[in-house]
Amino acid sequence: xxxxxxxxxxxxxxxxxxxxxxxxxxxxxxxxxxxxxxxxxxxxxxxxxxxxxxxxxxxxxxxxxxxxxxxxxxxxxxxxxxxxxxxxxxxxxxxxxxxxxxxxxxxxxxxxxxxxxxxxxxxxxxxxxxxxxxxxxxxxxxxxxxxxxxxxxxxxxxxxxxxxxxxxxxxxxxxxxxxxxxxxxxxxxxxxxxxxxxxxxxxxxxxxxxxxxxxxxxxxxxxxxxxxxxxxxxxxxxxxxxxxxxxxxxxxxxxxxxxxxxxxxxxxxxxxxxxxxxxxxxxxxxxxxxxxxxxxxxxxxxxxxxxxxxxxxxxxxxxxxxxxxxxxxxxxxxxxxxxxxxxxxxxxxxxxxxxxxxxxxxxxxxxxxxxxxxxxxxxxxxxxxxxxxxxxxxxxxxxxxxxxxxxxxxxxxxxxxxxxxxxxxxxxxxxxxxxxxxxxxxxxxxxxxxxxxxxxxxxxxxxxxxxxxxxxxxxxxxxxxxxxxxxxxxxxxxxxxxxxxxxxxxxxxxxxxxxxxxxxxxxxxxxxxxxxxxxxxxxxxxxxxxxxxxxxxxxxxxxxxxxxxxxxxxxxxxxxxxxxxxxxxxxxxxxxxxxxxxxxxxxxxxxxxxxxxxxxxxxxxxxxxxxxxxxxxxxxxxxxxxxxxxxxxxxxxxxxxxxxxxxxxxxxxxxxxxxxxxxxxxxxxxxxxxxxxxxxxxxxxxxxxxxxxxxxxxxxxxxxxxxxxxxxxxxxxxxxxxxxxxxxxxxxxxxxxxxxxxxxxxxxxxx
Amino acid sequence: xxxxxxxxxxxxxxxxxxxxxxxxxxxxxxxxxxxxxxxxxxxxxxxxxxxxxxxxxxxxxxxxxxxxxxxxxxxxxxxxxxxxxxxxxxxxxxxxxxxxxxxxxxxxxxxxxxxxxxxxxxxxxxxxxxxxxxxxxxxxxxxxxxxxxxxxxxxxxxxxxxxxxxxx
Ligand code: FES
Ligand code: FES
Numbered sequence: 001x002x003x004x005x006x007x008x009x010x011x012x013x014x015x016x017x018x019x020x021x022x023x024x025x026x027x028x029x030x031x032x033x034x035x036x037x038x039x040x041x042x043x044x045x046x047x048x049x050x051x052x053x054x055x056x057x058x059x060x061x062x063x064x065x066x067x068x069x070x071x072x073x074x075x076x077x078x079x080x081x082x083x084x085x086x087x088x089x090x091x092x093x094x095x096x097x098x099x100x101x102x103x104x105x106x107x108x109x110x111x112x113x114x115x116x117x118x119x120x121x122x123x124x125x126x127x128x129x130x131x132x133x134x135x136x137x138x139x140x141x142x143x144x145x146x147x148x149x150x151x152x153x154x155x156x157x158x159x160x161x162x163x164x165x166x167x168x169x170x171x172x173x174x175x176x177x178x179x180x181x182x183x184x185x186x187x188x189x190x191x192x193x194x195x196x197x198x199x200x201x202x203x204x205x206x207x208x209x210x211x212x213x214x215x216x217x218x219x220x221x222x223x224x225x226x227x228x229x230x231x232x233x234x235x236x237x238x239x240x241x242x243x244x245x246x247x248x249x250x251x252x253x254x255x256x257x258x259x260x261x262x263x264x265x266x267x268x269x270x271x272x273x274x275x276x277x278x279x280x281x282x283x284x285x286x287x288x289x290x291x292x293x294x295x296x297x298x299x300x301x302x303x304x305x306x307x308x309x310x311x312x313x314x315x316x317x318x319x320x321x322x323x324x325x326x327x328x329x330x331x332x333x334x335x336x337x338x339x340x341x342x343x344x345x346x347x348x349x350x351x352x353x354x355x356x357x358x359x360x361x362x363x364x365x366x367x368x369x370x371x372x373x374x375x376x377x378x379x380x381x382x383x384x385x386x387x388x389x390x391x392x393x394x395x396x397x398x399x400x401x402x403x404x405x406x407x408x409x410x411x412x413x414x415x416x417x418x419x420x421x422x423x424x425x426x427x428x429x430x431x432x433x434x435x436x437x438x439x440x441x442x443x444x445x446x447x448x449x450x451x452x453x454x455x456x457x458x459x460x461x462x463x464x465x466x467x468x469x470x471x472x473x474x475x476x477x478x479x480x481x482x483x484x485x486x487x488x489x490x491x492x493x494x495x496x497x498x499x500x501x502x503x504x505x506x507x508x509x510x511x512x513x514x515x516x517x518x519x520x521x522x523x524x525x526x527x528x529x530x531x532x533x534x535x536x537x538x539x540x541x542x543x544x545x546x547x548x549x550x551x552x553x554x555x556x557x558x559x560x561x562x563x564x565x566x567x568x569x570x571x572x573x574x575x576x577x578x579x580x581x582x583x584x585x586x587x588x589x590x591x592x593x594x595x596x597x598x599x600x601x602x603x604x605x606x607x608x609x610x611x612x613x614x615x616x617x618x619x620x621x622x623x624x625x626x627x628x629x630x631x632x633x634x635x636x637x638x639x640x641x642x643x644x645x646x647x648x649x650x651x652x653x654x655x656x657x658x659x660x661x662x663x664x665x666x667x668x669x670x671x672x673x674x675x676x677x678x679x680x681x682x683x684x685x686x687x688x689x690x691x692x693x694x695x696x697x698x699x700x701x702x703x704x705x706x707x708x709x710x711x712x713x714x715x716x717x718x719x720x721x722x723x724x725x726x727x728x729x730x731x732x733x734x735x736x737x738x739x740x741x742x743x744x745x746x747x748x749x750x751x752x753x754x755x756x757x758x759x760x761x762x763x764x765x766x767x
Numbered sequence: 768x769x770x771x772x773x774x775x776x777x778x779x780x781x782x783x784x785x786x787x788x789x790x791x792x793x794x795x796x797x798x799x800x801x802x803x804x805x806x807x808x809x810x811x812x813x814x815x816x817x818x819x820x821x822x823x824x825x826x827x828x829x830x831x832x833x834x835x836x837x838x839x840x841x842x843x844x845x846x847x848x849x850x851x852x853x854x855x856x857x858x859x860x861x862x863x864x865x866x867x868x869x870x871x872x873x874x875x876x877x878x879x880x881x882x883x884x885x886x887x888x889x890x891x892x893x894x895x896x897x898x899x900x901x902x903x904x905x906x907x908x909x910x911x912x913x914x915x916x917x918x919x920x921x922x923x924x925x926x927x928x929x930x931x932x933x934x935x
Contacts (some may be wrong), residue, residue, distance in 0.1 A: 033849060034858035037866030038873060040801015040841035047800035133795060134786040202805045202813055202867040202916050251803070251867030252916050284806040388915030481917045644861045648919060652864060655918035680914060683914040687911040691920045 005600040011708045016495040017532055018702070019711055021565060024494040025709075027410055028644035032485035032505060033129065041251040046206040048219040050277035056133045056206060057270055057280035058140040059262060060126030061290055062118045065152035065673025067357045069116040069125065073144035077128055080142055082135030084274055087127045088143070089113040093269060096237045112235070112265055118147065120323055120357040121674040122289030124262045129270050129278055152355035152673030156298055156321050163319050163350025166329040172337055172403060174368020175344035177302075180313035185302025187596055188380045192301065192373035192739045195665030196675065197294040197713030198287070199362055200685050203251020205291060206281035209267035214238070216268045219246040222260060224517030225476045231260045232268060248508035253480035255312040255361035256292055258519045258678035260454055264696040288678045292360030293666065297322040297332045299373040304344075309387050309395040311342035316374060319350040323358040330359070331366035335451055335720075336374055338606065341398035354674050361519065363656060364716035367452050368723075373743060375448035380737065389447055390417050390426065390726070409705035410600070412636035416699065418641040420447070420634035423697065424614040433735040441618035443629070444733025450611035450633070452720035454703075454712035455522045458597030460513035461530035463492060463538045466589040469567055469579030471496045473534070477507040477527045478517040482715055483645030484518065484527060490642060491528050491709075493620075495535030497564030498578065513593050521609070521713025524641060526596075529707045534595035537759040541592050542569055542581065549585045552576060596708065604646035605705045609712040613654070613725035619733045624748030626730055628658050629694040633722065638703035638712035646714045650696035659686040661723035661743050770834045774799065775843030785831050789823075790814045792830035801841035801870045805914070812913030815871040815878070816840050822878025824912075831877060841870035844877070853877060854928040862926040864917035872913050876927050879909045880934075901931055 017025050024507035036042035043049070062069075074086040092113045113125060126143050130136035154161065161686050165171065181187065207220040216238065222228045225245050233240040250257065263280040271278040282290060298321045304313035320330035325464050329351040337347050362368070382389040421427070429445040430436055436443040463475040474494040479485045485505050492503045506512065508756040513534075515527045543562035546569055554562070557571035568575045580589060619625070633654050640646045663684035666675045677683035695717065702710040723741070731737050736751045771780045773787075774797060781796050790807075793799040793816070802825055804838075805813030809827040816825045816841040845851030853873055856862070862867040883899050891908045892899055899905065907920070908926050915923065 030858050031861060031863070033866065034828055034861075034863065035847040035854075036848065037853040037863055037869050038841075038857045039845055039847050040803075040870040042866055043800060043848055044803075044867065046804075047794070059896045132784060138786075144929060198918050200914075201801070202865065202914065250865060252865040254916070278889060280806075284808060284810070284903070453920075481863075483864075611796065645864075648861050648917075648922060650866055651921055652918040677809060680806050681808075685914060685916060686918065686920075688907045688920045688923065689911040691918075693908065694921050 005597065007601050008599050008705055011599055015532060015677060015708055016535065017491060018724060020494060021068050022494055022497065024490045024500065024685050026640050026643060027330060027383065027490065028492055029486055029642055031483065031645060032489045033479065042250050044203050044249045045219045045221045045247065046279055046281050047210060048207060048208055050210060052277060054279045055129050055274060056136040057127055057129045057132060057266060057278050058136040059280065059282065059286060059290065060140050060143045061122040061286060062125045062129060062145065064118055064147045065121040067118050067147045067149040068147050069118065070148050071146035071667060077139045077142040077199045080135065080139040082129065082131040083128060083139045085129040085270060085325045086143060089116055090124060093273065093708050095235045095265060110360045112262060119472065120289065120344060120355060121672060122286060124290055127266050127270065129274065148162065154354055154356060154670045154673050155667035156296060156319060156352050156354065159352045159354065160298065160319050166349055166351050169329065169349050171346065171348035173346055177313055177315050177344055177346040180344035181302055181304040181315065184312045185307055185380045186305045186384055188303040188377045190301055190739055192299045192376065194297045194369040194372050194741045195667060196296045197362055197664055197684055198666055199254045199256035199293065200680065200683065201252030201254060201256060204282040204284060204287050205257065205261050205263055206279065207263040207267040208279035208728040209271045210277035211272055215242050215244060217244050218264060220383060220532055221250050221257055222247050223250065223257040223478050223480055223519050225478060226514050228264060229510040231605045232264060235265050236268060236428040245510040246508060247478055248479055250480045253518060254518060255365065257480065259292060259360055261291055261353045278563050284680060288675055288683070289357045292358055294362035294369065294462065295322065295330050295359035297330050297369045299332060300573040301371065301373045301377040303377055303381050305381055306387065307385065309385050309392050311340055311396050313344040314340060314342040316352065317348045318370065319353040321352045321356055321359065323356060326358045328359050330369060332370035335367045335370055337403045338401055339449065339451055340396040341402050345402065356668055363653065364452055364719050367720040368660065371448065371721045372723045375463055375721055376727055379446065379728040379731065390421050393417060393449055406604060406606045409607040410638070410701055410703045411610055412701060413610040416610055416634040417449065417637055419699065420612040420614050420632055424632045425709050426614065429732060433732050438618065440621050442621055442733040443616065443618050444615065444726045444729045444731065445616050446728025446732055447612060447614045448721035448724035448728060450613055450717055452521060452609050452713065452717045454525065454607050454609050454706055455520065456529055456598055456707040457516045457522050458595065459515040459526045459530040459532040459547065460595045462513045462591060462593040463531065463534035463592035465496065465538065465542070465578055465582055467579065467581065467583035467587050469498065469577060470502055471498050472504045472506055473531055474506045474512045475515050475527060475530065476510050476512040478518045479507065482518055482523055482649060483642055484523060484644055487524050487528055487641040488531050491531045492535060495532055498567050502567065521715040521717065524713065525707045525709055525711050525713060528641065528711065529596040529708050530594065532708055533596040534592060537592035538590065539564055541590050541674035545590065546581050547584050551584060552581060552739050574743050576602050602705065607639035607703065607706045609635065609714065609717045611717050611721065613721045615666045615725040617726060617729040617733055619748060624745035626662055626748065628692050628726055628745055632695045633695045633718055634699065635714065635717055636701045637714045638701050638706055640698050641711050646698060647696050648717040649714045651694050653716060654696065654722045655686050655691055655692055656719040657703040657722025658690060658726065660741065665742050768831050768863035770831050772833050773837040775839060783830050785829065787830045788826050789828040789830045789833050793825060799840050799842050803867050803870060805867065812875055813868050813871040814825055815875040815913065816876055817874055820881065823856065823873050831832065852933060856926040856929040860922045860926040860929060862870060862919050862922040864919055868913060868915045872915065874911060875913045880931060
């Protein structure tokens, strides 16, 4: 394995993935883990078999947001049936803060139960472990905490002027914005608000842990195995190689499981104290406070333009909230640095300290909430200019990154918009709102652009082949529903020239070669590039083995000319089965590891995935309800690795956009510092009946400057821009501009009180 | 309390804490972990099983109240290598991502199709007198008790339609 970093020239050379001789790359292959998941045999963390019966742990959470614990009464809980242990800050064994503070975005998590302070509502402050789930739940109710309560700060609006500039994220100032804006003949100037969004992964965070001697074994619901391993080892103060973290199946992540939580520390700690496996799961209610969420974002967007539609000045400032000690800032204005051309530019991020639970990353941090303002502002500008929204965006398409001047690796935003407009029937959109009626519904169309960065991170992978010719890909990678198992299977099969059935994918364990896991839509390209590198290294080893083996028909041939296809290794017209070679010359199998990562000269290029979102909505003239009738996303995201799983990722993201536009949001209760919605009945994630026709189209593209696979991320692209397309469609349907998300019926009805429905919308319709 | 439940065709007798839900009896006492716990409050559908042929949220049923009942879980519907046609359709249509809601979706869909066959109306049924069409709107409405945060809804609809079409 060489430490020499690859260059773009290396990536431009053909490789088995780009050659795609067997056609497995991009193919709509069924999910590798599908059969296990549809039969319920895939074991998620809480369900893993333990070596001896497990005890059940339940977290006890604070009932205040801010203050001090003045007294603790554990006597009745300790005396309750089946209880084995009750811990609070008074008696928990010592744990250690992560010395570098690198493990979590929310530093408040370290160490556990560290003192008598309460920092946010429903912060875990105690643990009860009992012999059964029922006994543990009952005893947890009996732990009594007395508090000295301080009033929590919960309102972002009153704290905007105290916003901090996050370290390492200075404002962008190009030109004199105020002057250029004032001089612009056409202007949009508005404040948009996006609320707290909860991840609501269907599988709550959970961990089961036990000890094998001095080795701590955990199965947990995490997106990043290595981070979890470091978290356990640093918090417990034990060496990293004494911690094994498994996550074979994960019931959804969406960014929330990039971080680990109390379960991952308390389960090993209690298992050690009780010499028995312990399992801990968050309750659904606890998921709303004691994990992380996307913070609420206040967004000021100001656009100045010439009458021809060209932007003269663009400013986007965003404020998001963070807990008292955390470091997370929603990077909501960052994408705007790149998206549209304008000579004068100002962008900035502000972090506002509130006594709310710690925020963290959620599917497409930055782009997802940020595009909900800028892409609506663009729609408002188009309306003022009397210009088609697609045309306005095309007019402001930059030739290179408007901030840095870097060329784009690939950027097919314009093609996405044009193709989308054509397929969607955009020409049927009535430019003036309120013109189209269907029974009691007003109907409208809207669109928005989509962009999301696409990074490759350093990773390793191992690839081996055994005497039966079975290829095994090994990596400390996770599959949170994204399709990692499947694309790794495809890459391994294509690289080694074997059928899919001959590949076994071994991921979900921290012992394996490290990968950064799933998140930021870097997962597939990062893990896949390392898999390709490992495969190339294995091919080399096998070719040498054959060339040097006197019993091989390939003996004496030039190893570098070896090819791999149909389960065979060949040099020229001499060939043999992989299984024959390995079983004879290396009966224990051959295994190689290799690393991959960003190219040394990659930074000279701007690399992102792009798309265009189109939506048609109906607005109920009686109830104010908005329904999405159909949606189309057209995307350019490099080489698609699996047409089936990529499409699911994209449509899944679009549906998150429906939620963000119309139903989802959580709000602080100023009295208690809690969130108002604490369960799935009051937090309105989209359900099946909310979703109409939905289509995701992926354009042909290869991006050899993104990574050796030529692929880019799709996991977060679908949510970028889709809420704005819906809200712009609402405006087109009925004339309403909502800048306060989500667009709920009360806001629609209030608007109609002050702004009577357009003429055509009253009485009999025009359609 | 001694409780006997016929689970996937086999009578199982358990000595249960009366507070145990049917879901926890299956998962924690019988090792049938295919039924998932997403909320424990009847709000997500991940725990859906068939109780005497009818879909229920197992987290809302106390196990001791199911004494003498017949329960079908995902494990009783099909196994790897022996997939039920609906399970197959879920794989083919990619009607899952993380897979955590999936067993509940499948049990729920099977129960739902029986309800339609039996003529139970839904919120979107127009004509209460006529046979109920298995339209996309009916399926979407009737499957809305099963949340899929991965948002595989369009593929779930397609899988159910494939299966129902083949079965018809
Ligand atoms: S676990 Fe039963 S409905 Fe959610
Ligand atoms: S597949 Fe993940 S929640 Fe449905």
